[in-house]
Amino acid sequence: MNKMVKTIKEAITLSGLKDGMTISFHHHLRNGDMVAVMVLEAIAQLGISDLNVNISSVFDAHMPILQHIRDGVVTGIETDYMGGMVGRAVSEGILEKPVTFRTHGGRASDIIRGASPIDVAFIAAPTADCMGNCTGKEGPSACGSLGYAFADAMYAKKTVVITDHLVDYPLIGGSIGEDYVDYVVCVDKIGEPSGIVSGTTKITKDPVGLVIADYAAKAIDASGLLKDGFSFQTGAGGASLAAAKYLKDIMVRKGIQGSYGLGGITAYMVDMLQAGCFKALYDVQCFDLDAVKSIKTDPRHMEVTASHYAGPGAKSSAVDSLDVVILGATEIDTQFNVNVHTDSNGYIMGGSGGHSDTAAGAKMAMIVAPLSRARLPIVVDQVLCTSTPGATVDVLVTQCGIAVNPLRQDLAERFRQAKLPVVEIHQLKEMAEKLTGVPKKPVHGDRVVANVLYRDGSLLDQIYNIPVFQA
Amino acid sequence: MNKMVKTIKEAITLSGLKDGMTISFHHHLRNGDMVAVMVLEAIAQLGISDLNVNISSVFDAHMPILQHIRDGVVTGIETDYMGGMVGRAVSEGILEKPVTFRTHGGRASDIIRGASPIDVAFIAAPTADCMGNCTGKEGPSACGSLGYAFADAMYAKKTVVITDHLVDYPLIGGSIGEDYVDYVVCVDKIGEPSGIVSGTTKITKDPVGLVIADYAAKAIDASGLLKDGFSFQTGAGGASLAAAKYLKDIMVRKGIQGSYGLGGITAYMVDMLQAGCFKALYDVQCFDLDAVKSIKTDPRHMEVTASHYAGPGAKSSAVDSLDVVILGATEIDTQFNVNVHTDSNGYIMGGSGGHSDTAAGAKMAMIVAPLSRARLPIVVDQVLCTSTPGATVDVLVTQCGIAVNPLRQDLAERFRQAKLPVVEIHQLKEMAEKLTGVPKKPVHGDRVVANVLYRDGSLLDQIYNIPVFQA
Numbered sequence: 001m002n003k004m005v006k007t008i009k010e011a012i013t014l015s016g017l018k019d020g021m022t023i024s025f026h027h028h029l030r031n032g033d034m035v036a037v038m039v040l041e042a043i044a045q046l047g048i049s050d051l052n053v054n055i056s057s058v059f060d061a062h063m064p065i066l067q068h069i070r071d072g073v074v075t076g077i078e079t080d081y082m083g084g085m086v087g088r089a090v091s092e093g094i095l096e097k098p099v100t101f102r103t104h105g106g107r108a109s110d111i112i113r114g115a116s117p118i119d120v121a122f123i124a125a126p127t128a129d130c131m132g133n134c135t136g137k138e139g140p141s142a143c144g145s146l147g148y149a150f151a152d153a154m155y156a157k158k159t160v161v162i163t164d165h166l167v168d169y170p171l172i173g174g175s176i177g178e179d180y181v182d183y184v185v186c187v188d189k190i191g192e193p194s195g196i197v198s199g200t201t202k203i204t205k206d207p208v209g210l211v212i213a214d215y216a217a218k219a220i221d222a223s224g225l226l227k228d229g230f231s232f233q234t235g236a237g238g239a240s241l242a243a244a245k246y247l248k249d250i251m252v253r254k255g256i257q258g259s260y261g262l263g264g265i266t267a268y269m270v271d272m273l274q275a276g277c278f279k280a281l282y283d284v285q286c287f288d289l290d291a292v293k294s295i296k297t298d299p300r301h302m303e304v305t306a307s308h309y310a311g312p313g314a315k316s317s318a319v320d321s322l323d324v325v326i327l328g329a330t331e332i333d334t335q336f337n338v339n340v341h342t343d344s345n346g347y348i349m350g351g352s353g354g355h356s357d358t359a360a361g362a363k364m365a366m367i368v369a370p371l372s373r374a375r376l377p378i379v380v381d382q383v384l385c386t387s388t389p390g391a392t393v394d395v396l397v398t399q400c401g402i403a404v405n406p407l408r409q410d411l412a413e414r415f416r417q418a419k420l421p422v423v424e425i426h427q428l429k430e431m432a433e434k435l436t437g438v439p440k441k442p443v444h445g446d447r448v449v450a451n452v453l454y455r456d457g458s459l460l461d462q463i464y465n466i467p468v469f470q471a
Numbered sequence: 472m473n474k475m476v477k478t479i480k481e482a483i484t485l486s487g488l489k490d491g492m493t494i495s496f497h498h499h500l501r502n503g504d505m506v507a508v509m510v511l512e513a514i515a516q517l518g519i520s521d522l523n524v525n526i527s528s529v530f531d532a533h534m535p536i537l538q539h540i541r542d543g544v545v546t547g548i549e550t551d552y553m554g555g556m557v558g559r560a561v562s563e564g565i566l567e568k569p570v571t572f573r574t575h576g577g578r579a580s581d582i583i584r585g586a587s588p589i590d591v592a593f594i595a596a597p598t599a600d601c602m603g604n605c606t607g608k609e610g611p612s613a614c615g616s617l618g619y620a621f622a623d624a625m626y627a628k629k630t631v632v633i634t635d636h637l638v639d640y641p642l643i644g645g646s647i648g649e650d651y652v653d654y655v656v657c658v659d660k661i662g663e664p665s666g667i668v669s670g671t672t673k674i675t676k677d678p679v680g681l682v683i684a685d686y687a688a689k690a691i692d693a694s695g696l697l698k699d700g701f702s703f704q705t706g707a708g709g710a711s712l713a714a715a716k717y718l719k720d721i722m723v724r725k726g727i728q729g730s731y732g733l734g735g736i737t738a739y740m741v742d743m744l745q746a747g748c749f750k751a752l753y754d755v756q757c758f759d760l761d762a763v764k765s766i767k768t769d770p771r772h773m774e775v776t777a778s779h780y781a782g783p784g785a786k787s788s789a790v791d792s793l794d795v796v797i798l799g800a801t802e803i804d805t806q807f808n809v810n811v812h813t814d815s816n817g818y819i820m821g822g823s824g825g826h827s828d829t830a831a832g833a834k835m836a837m838i839v840a841p842l843s844r845a846r847l848p849i850v851v852d853q854v855l856c857t858s859t860p861g862a863t864v865d866v867l868v869t870q871c872g873i874a875v876n877p878l879r880q881d882l883a884e885r886f887r888q889a890k891l892p893v894v895e896i897h898q899l900k901e902m903a904e905k906l907t908g909v910p911k912k913p914v915h916g917d918r919v920v921a922n923v924l925y926r927d928g929s930l931l932d933q934i935y936n937i938p939v940f941q942a
Binding site for chain 1: 474776789792
């Protein structure tokens with residue numbers, strides 16, 4: 001048995017890929033990913049068309065997909081996140097079929113339960129052996145965890161591993177096993193290291209961000225959840241990271257030994273592990289080089305699959321045991337619904353990722369955001385797109401106060417006792433509007449360009465096209 | 472969400488177990504396993520009956536299953552191996568329904584592809600957390616790998632983890648993830664350490680066994696397969712282990728760096744890893760304490776699932792890359808078919824385990840056996856039960872010479888060049904019969920007590936009842 005094939009084209013041909021099928025990619029190489037573009041180019045050259053592309057996240061590095069859409073090679077996209085450049089084209093109507101947005105957990109569970117079948121999965125593997133055992137922890141394009149790729153590899157009809165670092169069989173410390181892999185291709189380069197991981201993720205230096213971070217850390221301290229066994233997830237945004245830094249200081253000062261840090265992992269979470277704030281990290285995706293190094297060398301820093309991380313169809317997942325998650329928002333409305341899919345003009349420039357998964361699981365889901373951004377208020381009457389339902393969002397922290405979901409009077413009471421500036425979310429909206437004025441609702445067209453599915457697969461919202469007025 | 476339940480009975484009730492369903496167990500606790508008996512006792516007390524039991528191996532420790540068969544609690548058994556005590560009762564007809572025998576690889580693949588559905592899987596877990604993340608590497612009943620249990624846990628409708636060592640969430644270094652687990656029960660004790668692993672597995676001291684081992688090692692050396700990258704599996708029998716010891720000496724002397732050792736792992740394979748004979752071990756089951764210690768501490772010593780080990784339905788498995796396997800036999804016939812299911816009287820006292828999986832995968836499958844045992848010849852005209860088809864068996868090594876399957880003239884030629892005593896298998900049969908006489912065929916009844924499935928699920932052979940003559 002020999003799974004090694006010389007070229008991506010050969011692997012595609014052997015996989016039996018035909019017009020109308022679904023292919024999949026994962027996004028651990030982030031904005032350094034060269035694999036999706038490489039595969040789509042080969043597919044185009046082979047004359048295969050009308051493909052549905054299920055890709056866990058779309059980055060600006062994937063811009064060439066737009067030409068493949070124009071050429072009819074790609075006619076559908078399913079994803080959990082879409083960066084601004086491809087997002088703009090989708091918002092302007094480049095695809096006839098609406099994009100399907102899922103959450104990171106929902107995507108894995110839909111693949112596993114057969115609601116989102118994949119014909120051919122392409123796994124970008126920083127290290128692999130000739131039978132397809134592979135890992136993200138080693139190699140010139142090392143990205144750490146391959147968490148999102150497991151469901152693809154395990155449930156696709158055919159699985160192709162594409163690597164630029166082939167090692168002798170058997171790979172030691174493999175992630176995805178050969179039992180799921182049909183073909184292996186070795187290419188010169190699967191990713192641009194500078195795009196795969198930033199050198200280090202950086203704390204904000206913006207004074208507004210630091211005030212928000214300080215309130216966020218103090219609110220967590222006051223929540224009653226910060227005690228031995230505490231578990232925590234935070235995003236990689238500057239204010240979120242600053243909050244993690246402040247939280248670490250509190251935990252170290254009070255001698256609190258948490259249980260686990262979760263999510264996309266940054267240097268700050270690794271630092272908290274090493275400082276004894278956590279006894280373990282569950283890592284579905286590494287955000288920086290320190291995280292990649294840590295997952296490779298520290299057994300307490302564990303790779304998790306997307307299903308184990310956040311799958312709503314799993315018997316349980318790590319988000320179900322989560323105490324606190326800090327999340328961002330482009331908009332939040334007075335019912336605490338959060339938009340992370342579109343910007344204030346209605347253009348797609350994001351997606352849920354693990355946002356609504358963690359909000360649903362965590363005992364306290366906290367949004368950190370400035371009162372306004374680019375002269376637009378963050379708090380609105382109704383979000384343009386509901387990415388995460390307000391019922392699962394507990395707290396909004398801004399530089400001008402902390403608004404607590406009315407469902408969580410217990411938290412509001414604790415914050416007040418800790419002398420934190422608790423305000424009504426309507427007050428935050430008014431404060432913002434005093435600064436920015438009341439913005440006009442952006443104009444959208446009447447064609448649905450994206451369906452936003454909640455983590456359980458139900459339709460949560462729809463995103464409409466943005467009309468393009470030509471001069 | 473709380474998966475912890477107080478008693479096994481409560482877990483059974485919550486699982487929805489009903490008359491006529493299938494439950495499963497794995498056998499990593501070997502003859503020290505207390506879980507299968509504990510669960511069957513609870514089921515009996517709950518009044519549930521007519522159960523089909525899919526258990527990866529049946530040991531003498533499972534004798535109480537016989538009473539549950541008599542009581543109608545258990546009416547079917549599917550397994551890969553059945554020890555002599557339960558085997559005798561089955562051979563004498565205690566079950567109305569024939570036992571289904573599979574191979575270790577075939578069992579996993581049949582579970583995965585849905586050909587062998589499980590309603591409730593019971594996982595004996597030496598260490599677990601409250602959400603069901605579990606491992607065999609730690610705890611008072613540590614058994615090392617949980618390789619055979621993965622398919623059960625992943626594909627059963629309900630999965631119950633039973634442990635005697637509960638640790639804080641999240642378990643570090645877990646094997647089976649919480650995403651597959653419904654309930655967790657903590658009991659006083661899941662196994663008798665002395666029965667789980669022998670202190671150390673022992674090389675034979677029998678001079679006949681040592682001659683066989685010496686020939687076996689020399690034959691491997693002469694085969695052309697013993698070079699850098701060499702991969703190897705051996706059983707835990709005394710002569711097989713002695714062969715491994717001699718092989719190690721050859722590899723060390725010649726400076727050969729193999730790739731991996733496979734299978735049920737013993738101290739001798741660990742020793743070969745540490746001596747540089749292999750760069751990795753793939754471990755589906757630990758046979759002794761040294762193996763348990765090694766898999767816990769050495770990252771090169773890797774746990775594999777049964778599917779990754781030997782699943783015929785997997786895209787590939789480790790047996791597909793295997794160079795040489797050394798296996799035992801209770802009988803081998805002149806067509807090289809091997810029986811490991813019954814003794815020479817026709818009584819069930821074994822099973823394929825990974826026998827036919829590895830024989831099918833390995834470039835050279837070598838049977839080691841003495842010319843006769845208990846005054847019965849090992850080589851016969853036709854085995855009582857075909858466990859492993861002769862087409863996949865290459866060599867028989869006895870103390871009186873080495874017989875090579877006519878399909879492998881290449882090997883015979885290499886052995887002759889190395890001055891090894893190559894003989895025809897018919898000659899070995901004649902030599903044995905000169906010593907022992909020609910044995911009478913045992914008498915069997917006309918009722919099928921077991922169907923032996925080949926690894927692909929096809930019917931390979933059937934085992935008949937042994938009539939019991941009462942005085």
